[in-house]
Amino acid sequence: MTMSPAFKVTLRVLTGLALLVIYVPLLLVVLNSFNASQTFAWPPEDYTLEWWRKAVDSQGAKEAVVTSVQVALIASGISLVLGTMAAMALQRYRFFGRDTVSLLIILPIALPGIVTGIALNNAFRTVFGLDLGFLTIVVAHATFCIVTVFNNVLARLRRMGTNLEEASADLGASTFTTFRLVTFPMMRSALIAGGLLAFALSFDEIIVTTFTAGAQQQTLPIWIFNNLFRPNQAPVVNVVAVVLILLSVIPIWISQKLAGPTDGLAGR
């Protein structure tokens, strides 16, 4: 694009500033995990590894991580199945109410989390008569994770077209064989990208979780929130935060290996 040089420089400077604002808070969290002051006095006067040692020994944090991983794995599994089915139906068929269905799929994420949270809380307890617990967290998480898988698979199906599937059917392959040998392999990377996003979304969710978790289940975000305002625990929370920042590199690395720059990651 032929922009004036001054304008280009302005854009570059603004982008640089934005990135600075994006990363300074995260770097500060990392730095504070070594800050000897329990209240994170600024600038740090002394550095310590004590918080890291305490975090490694923290039973509560470890149990919360296990719960969060279990919930995220099951919820993304369910959303992979349901999201793929919905995407195939919407991409391959024209039917009455198709627009409504696509709106319905983004609804759990387009509506504020608090609404989804309280609606499910109310339905679980009064309509289904369930006690809040592990199961209710999983169901709630799967509900808002479907859209991430759906978006990824839909985009992939759109690009794939139907030629290869038709060729497979013409050559005598059954519906299932075609899916197993043709459709599925072509969708695989979209499924991984969608599944990763679903996992991350579930792992990080707190608002809906607060309303659907029982008193016994603590996911990691709930554990963090419960300990955030306790002066003794704050430095341990800070270390957990650093670990989460470092771990977030893994899904990004995987999805970059899988796809182009924006592919599969844009939609929440």
Added chain:
Amino acid sequence: MTSVSEGTPEQVSRHQVSTVLHRRPRLRLGLLIGPPMLWLGVAYLGALGALFITSLWGQNPFTGDVVREWNLDNFRLLFESEVYRTITIRTLGIAALVTVVDIVIAFPVALYMAKVASPRMQRILVIAVLTPLWASYLVKAYAWRIMLSENGVISDLGGLLGLDTPGYGLTATVVTLAYLWLPFMILPIYAGLERLPDSMLEASMDLGAKTGHTLRRVVLPAVFPAVVAGSIFTFSLSLGDYITVKIVGGANQMLGNVVYDNVGAANNLPFAAAVATIPVVIMLVYLAAARRTGALENV
């Protein structure tokens, strides 16, 4: 195809199922769309419906039990009470302000990424913008709590410029929410600008339009749906938030806090349900308007 009958009974029946499915696309569609619709259309929409019904019920003030008598008392209280009106307006204001701040910051970044940066730089920038999305929401809100603290980084470095930390309050809430949702605005605008062909910009320049004029008349109309798509996230996520305001907002309350307190401490589910219908109505109006701009295809 009925002649194929060799193989184990299992293979035969599978073959029959496959043939039936192949001949009846409507059945195939039904089987595909059935389970997701059962989950979202029946369970989720049902839950939303039940929530709305609950909002029309009352509560026994002594036992705290839900009383199934139809009335509009919850909504009357909501509209007539000064407190709730203020909280609703405050929440809407915060959500709108967060959205505007994000658009203003995201637009130049997205424009630089899509139309100025080299392909290699573009890739790096996309990763740089995406990475914080994967870092925990609480971690980021909490990082701002520390930055904004009385003797924190902002008051320390801002002191050099004669600025002080705004402290915990509404400003801090807007800043933190805008920070949290910024990637959700940058990405759709970037994708929208990427789709805008360079030739269109060149044509505008060739016809004598200055940079500012091209931006206003060519770029902005083209990325408008993408901006609306991004705003769905920034607006909706801010509208329902009650955690950030608890972490950096001081004593201020948003709609989410009212809902949370009524489900938890006050245990008045019907009233909480009535409060929760406010953001639902706002978002449904917003989504309907967004749909007309074609933004939903950009989500």
